Amino acid sequence: MELAGAVAVVTGAGAGIGAAVARAIVDQGGSVVVADLNAERVRAVAERINTDTGATRAAAVAGDVSDDAVIAELVATAEREFGPVDLYVANAGITAGLGLDSDDAAWQTALDVNVLAHVRAARALVPGWVERGRGYFLSTASAAGLLTQIGSVTYSVSKHAAVGFAEWLRVTYGDSGVGVSCLCPMGVNTELLNAGFSGDRDGGSIAANAVTSAGTVLEPEDVAAVVIEALRDERFLILPHPEVLTMYQRKGSDYDRWIAGMQRYQRSLRGDA
Template identity: 75%
Template sequence: MQIDGAVAIVTGAAAGIGAAIARALVAQGARVVVTDLAADRVSAVAAEINETAGGERAVAVAGDASDPELIARTIEIARGEFGPVDLYVANAGTTAGMGLDSDEIAWHTALEVNTLAHVRAAKALVPDWVERGHGYFLSTASAAGLLTQIGSATYSVSKRAAVGFAEWLSVTYGDAGVRVSCLCPMGVDTELLNAGFHSDREGASVAANAVRSAGEVLSPEAVADVVIEAIGDERFLILPHEQVATMYAQKAADPDRWLAGMRRYQRSLMGDQPG
């Protein structure tokens, strides 16, 4: 995809990966609409982008990325300010819930934000992209969507569903000009990860420690650089942590052995060694 001149929407862009991707897209010549629940912070990101770019390259919209009305309004704002949307980065995420004690509200929130927000955005955009013959959907999932997340069932399941939807979208509309990428990082130095160390939710610190100890924790900017390169190559699976590909292959080759290894890893994180 040619980023220069493209119109993009980036959700969950008040900080972290979303803000870094938005900045990187504008640096490559795109114009962006950034959205987030945190109105003041996402407005500050847009203002900072415009100041750096020396012109009106970003617009902020506050709201819930899973809300169909917000999705429709954001698309209309992008069209009115910059033109038809070429790229949608479904990046907003939540760590709501943890294990079997997660209530229905936590499950609902995780699936709404981590999965159904992607589905609703695609429903709003793909028909126009098919008519135009081009469009790009980038789903921020997680290595947890390919592997699993120790400590959090809600995150594992909702991110796995996001990967599955991205695959389906590519299979179904790839021949119609719709390109799809799925971003699956491990540890990234974001508020979502860091909050796990200070949470009193059962399993939250275990989940955060699992991510921290699995490999290098990258900066959001490093992840954004990989994303920009992958969009240019129109690569489906974006793995900023290269070891995820090896882990994914090991899982597919011998699921029982992989699951046993994950159970050993979980015991080590919880301080329980096998007898």
């Protein structure tokens, strides 16, 4: 994908991966609409981009990006300020609920933000991209969507669903000019890692430790650099932590052995004998 002159929407862009990807897109010559629940932070991101570039290259929209009305506002803002959307980065993510005691509200929140926000955005944009013969959808899932997330069932299941939707989208519309990539990092130094998993011995602390002890914790800017390279190559699976591919291959080659290994890993995180 050529990012010079491209118009992008990036959700979950008030900080972390979203903010870094938005800035990287602008650095490549694109323009961006950034979105986040936190109005103050996302406006600050847009203002910083515009100040640093000396031009209006970013606009901000605050709201829940799993809401059809907010998605429509994002698309309308992009068209008004910069032109038709070429790239949609469905990056917003959330942790909601940990174990089997997670109630239906927690499940619905996780599914809304981590999966259905992607579905609703694609529903709004893909038909128009097919007519134009081009467009690009980038889904931020997680290594948890390829492997699993020890300590958080809602996160693990919703991220698996995000990967599945991205795969389906690429298979279904790839021959119609629609590009799709799926970003699956492990640990990244963001609020989602540092504060998103909270809980007791059987919950948040184990979930966070499972991520930080599995490999290097990257900075958002490191992830953004990998994303830009992958978009240029139109590569489907984006793995800022290359070792995830090896883990995924081992999982597929012997599922029972992989599950046994994950159980041992979980026991070690709990400090069990």
